[in-house]
Amino acid sequence: MMQRPKRHRAYAPDPNAPGRTCDMPGCPEAGEYRAPKSRRNLSEYFWFCLEHVRAYNSSWDFYKGMSAAEVEAQLRADTSWQRPSWPLGHLGAGAAWDEDMLRDPLHILAAGRANGTRHVETERPPAELREPLATLGLSWPTTMDVVKMRYKELAKRHHPDANGGSRDAEERLKTINVAYAAVRSKLGSETRVAAGG
Known part of the structure; x- marks a missing residue:
């Protein structure tokens, strides 16, 4: 019988962890779980131990501090995968058809x-x-x-x-x-x- 390849479990330590200690001050555990530093830059991470990443995630709110209009704009951008869009039959701002x-x-x-x-x-x-x-x-x-x-x-x-x-x-x-x-x-x-x- 053929065995399925092992999948990375969501709760398992990140295989790309940099091998350093937890970013929570005073914690000697290994930082094996990543968490984004801010909503503005989702590709920079804190590296926490399991206990501290759970605490960080429970308090994380992507929309915290945003106005209702900013939340609406973010949701609209998410529907087009953060790519620019415009009404059908129109071109993007300032664009012109090549004759x-x-x-x-x-x-x-x-x-x-x-x-x-x-x-x-x-x-x-x-x-x-x-x-x-x-x-x-x-x-x-x-x-x-x-x-x-x-x-x-x-x-x-x-x-x-x-x-x-x-x-x-x-x-x-x-x-x-x-x-x-x-x-x-x-x-x-x-x-x-x-x-x-």
Whole structure:
């Protein structure tokens, strides 16, 4: 029958004890049990004998002297293992996204935004698309599906037949057609590059 390896018992002397006498003044016993010196520095220890470490532990109160706000802050820090945290969707204080990290040639992030998901703008549109996007009333990044839907909506609204043959509506529709063609050609070329074609 195989024997289990012996485990270090919680009440057994610390195997890493420095081999010195108890830190309690006047005690000649060996200091085999460690206890933290303060809550500010939990890696510095007193070394006590068993009797004195029990007395020290019974009077130890980590939160002693802390205000209610400090206790609350400590408990919150403990829930994230003393690591910094911030609300989902935000970065740490003063941090900024690396734009190269957020390139989205397949417009996956824009598709999420189009479905109603909150999305932080990460890119500025290319210079040649700023005016066409403004004409169409779209923000960047966008997808071809969104552009088509917007174009159809604007074409119906500004078609001369829907506006009693108005010359202003006809000119506006021409501007919308030029803007749509510019955005369509740019998005089409990016999609072909992303797909490897």
